[in-house]
Amino acid sequence: MAANHPHKKVLSWKTYTLVFLLYSSLSLSQSFKDADSLINIVETQFSNTSDSMQLVTLEEIYKNNKLKPDLRLKYALKSLKLSNQLHNELWLFKTNYELGNIYKKKGDLDTSLKYYYAALKQNELLDDIRNEALVNASISNIYKVNEDFKNAVKYANIGIKIYREIEDSVNLAINLMNTGEIYRVNQRFDSALTYFKESGDIFEIVGHRVGLAYNIGNIGLTHADLGSDSLAETNLQEAIHILEEEGDFYPIAVYNTYMSDIYQNRDNYEKALTYAVQSLNISLEHSLKEQIRDANLKLSELYVAQNNYQKAYYHQSQYLAYRDSINSEGKIREIAELRTEYEVNKREAEITILKNEKRTQYIIFASMAVIIILLGLASFLYYRNSRRKQTLNLILKERKEEAEAQRDQLEAINETREKFLSIIAHDLMGPVNSFKGLSTIMKMSIDSQDIKDLNDIHRVFDKSVNNLSSLLTNLLDWSVTQQGDIPYHPEKIDFNHLINELIDLFFNMAESKKISLRTNISDNLYLWADVNSTKTILRNLVSNALKFTDAGGEISIAAEKSNSFVVIKVNDTGIGMPQSKIDQLLAEDNFEISQGTQGEKGVGLGLQLVKEFVSMNKGEMDIESEIDKGTTFRIYLPQYNQ
Known part of the structure; x- marks a missing residue:
């Protein structure tokens, strides 16, 4: 548990997580110019090269971390398709593993995990113990991001055990440090510091400066979580100094935000603002969306404390924009799940209707059987009244056809009603989403007592209400006039x-x-x-x-x-x-x-x-x-x- 600190704030608005992945950072030496040349070869001269050369060329592109994830994904999928065609087990492993890395960077953790498991299964054929350790460490990181502490530790320990057996010092240190970070995020601080101590000793022995910087920074984060601001500042400053020399900016942005927290706790708002601005500038320069979000929230908090509501409002708006951008995938997934639930319920309703129809048909058939028996007895007893029997059968047939026609008409009306419900739900999604955004901005304007903004919002809101009213009127008028068919x-x-x-x-x-x-x-x-x-x-x-x-x-x-x-x-x-x-x-x-x-x-x-x-x-x-x-x-x- 974190120690109590008389001025320490509870950082409920963020959780910083840093994971050092050496095996994905080694490809950063590839330049954009080289990547462009390779892409040009793939697009213009690929048919003239051998299969093995094609796979090597594609690998040079999709492992280039400086390229956009979507571009890397395009060529990784090309490699996967070619590897499947060639039934090449090694390249199937390598491509599945890199697809896991790419989807992780895109934020699609479920798809990332799917490819990691595919790589793990493929490695069973290769029986390569280093590959096994590599993939287990990556799977552990996915579970850590998903806050599944049990599975994160489980897969991390598999990797640690293998690296100890094969005496791979660097990868052992990386996995020890990442496991320590899992314990830190889950507030198991004593265990976290134990793992950081062992990994730091190894990094220092082998002279791995970037790994050592991450390790020192993570120790600083742990001390910050424990409320030991002085120790946290010392470690974070040392980590930032090394990382600036090495040109690794993501952790620097995170550490600067933590430094801002430390000086805010000391009521030194000038230095707190300096570190928060540095974090935002670094994040913007290197397109680090999560850190742009967190830095804007920290700046909004600091400006509110200084009663500078104009700047606080600006940074709060930026925070909301980046937060919504990052969380949009989760919202889309929720909508898809709601849609799935709707389809399931609809299918169940259809099954119920079919059962009822079968029951009705059974009753009709049973009734008809009774009628036929009675008619048979009547025919036997009243043979001379055959014409009357024929007339009765004709009446029954007409009524049956009439009942079937009425049933078909009811089914058509029900289908049209369901279609109108779908139209209304689908068409209302746009205006309702617009109201959600206006509601968030209105709350911020009320908090800051900005009457001008409220007037502007009122005009937009009034306009949206009119549009929605018009939409509802059209849909309702339309549904009233329909008589089983869309007019x-x-x-x-x-x-x-x-x-x-x-x-x-x-x-x-x-x-x-x-x-x-x-x-x-x-x-x-x-x-x-x-x-x-x-x-x-x-x-x-x-x-x-x-x-x-x-x-x-x-x-x-x-x-x-x-x-x-x-x-x-x-x-x-x-x-x-x-x-x-x-x-x-x-x-x-x-x-x-x-x-x-x-x-x-x-x-x-x-x-x-x-x-x-x-x-x-x-x-x-x-x-x-x-x-x-x-x-x-x-x-x-x-x-x-x-």
């Missing part, structure tokens, strides 16, 4: 007016993701289509584009005349998709879950509505897409002819 009432539509409403609806959502939403619409452009279904088409296309486009991206909406049609183009700079995925989306009743930006997921409902409504309006649709470059949807709807 189709074509009319003259001013397309420019329709687009202005759409931009107003999605403005806040685009702003929250820092996405540019542009339009390029010809003047005097009119459609001949059903207005409600056309709005649904456009809402779903823009909503999907926002969902699968990274922050800072761009979405454009264009429209122009083409013969008797108006061609509507919705283009985004999002993650894109392969042709196989496009074929799946264009298939009938496809609701397959798909991944978007940073692991985002969609269930395909919106596109199903788009396909159905385009067809209903006598139009056509096609899709063009390219991985990592974006997607373009083209919708052809009839043009209004005067």
Whole structure:
């Protein structure tokens, strides 16, 4: 347990975790220029090289930690495909392991763990004890990030045991230090310091300066957790000095934030601000999202303590933006899980209906059997009344057909009702998400008593409420008029007016993701289509584009005349998709879950509505897409002819 300190604050808003991975940092010596050359070879001359040379070239690219994770992932997957084709056990192990590293850096820990386990299984064929230790250490780190203390220690100890047996001092020290960090994060400070002591002795003996710096820094973090600020400062300053010489900036950003905590505890806000600003600058320079988030929160806290609410508000806003960006994958996963639960419940309801229908059919069949028996007895006893029997059978047949027709009509009405419920839920997601962002900003403005910001927020909020009210009115009017089928009432539509409403609806959502939403619409452009279904088409296309486009991206909406049609183009700079995925989306009743930006997921409902409504309006649709470059949807709807 941490010792009590008279001025120590409980750092409930963050948990610092540093893990030193030598085996992933060794490739940093590869320059961008060399990587570009290798990528050029892969893209232009690969077919002329041998299989083994292709695998070596791909490895040089995907192990280059200076490249963006998505670029590394692209070439690692190429290597995995080639290794499978060649049935090469060694390269299957190496590629699966690096895919685990890449997905870990992308923050997709579940997928990372899947590839690590695949590498571990592949190594059973290779029977390489060093590989076994390497993968177990990586698996331990994933469990540590997921706060699974038991499994994190279990896999870490497997690696430590192997490195002791083969007398690999450097990797033993790395794994001892990482295990000590697991104990520190879980507040087992005595055990943590024991592991740090042993790993530090080894690093000092072998002269490994970076490893020694991490170890000293982790000891400093432990003393900070225990409330020993003086010891913490001494160790952290020493670690920062070494790491600055070695050019390793991530831990420096973390340590500077801790130094800011220490001086804040001493009420020395000037030095606390200096360290917090240093942490933010380093994090921004090297795109360290988690540390940008934490540094902004620390600066907001410090400025509040100094009554500088303007700067506190700015850094709080930055903190919320980066926090939401980092946590977006978790939110998408929650939405996918809710969708899965919905599908399961829906399936169970369908099963219940089928059971009830079978029970009803059984009763009908039993009744018919009784009637047939009675009719048989009547035929035997009243042979001369055969015409009456025929008339009775005809009446029964007509009633059966009438009952079946009524059942079919009820099923159609139920299907339409379910479809309307899906439409309403899907179309309301955008405005509700906008309200969530406005609520967060409003709370901050209330806390800071900023009346001007509240007035601005009120105007935006009022505008969003009007948009939502309009959306609900359209949906409710539409559902009231339907009589078992979705209504189709074509009319003259001013397309420019329709687009202005759409931009107003999605403005806040685009702003929250820092996405540019542009339009390029010809003047005097009119459609001949059903207005409600056309709005649904456009809402779903823009909503999907926002969902699968990274922050800072761009979405454009264009429209122009083409013969008797108006061609509507919705283009985004999002993650894109392969042709196989496009074929799946264009298939009938496809609701397959798909991944978007940073692991985002969609269930395909919106596109199903788009396909159905385009067809209903006598139009056509096609899709063009390219991985990592974006997607373009083209919708052809009839043009209004005067």
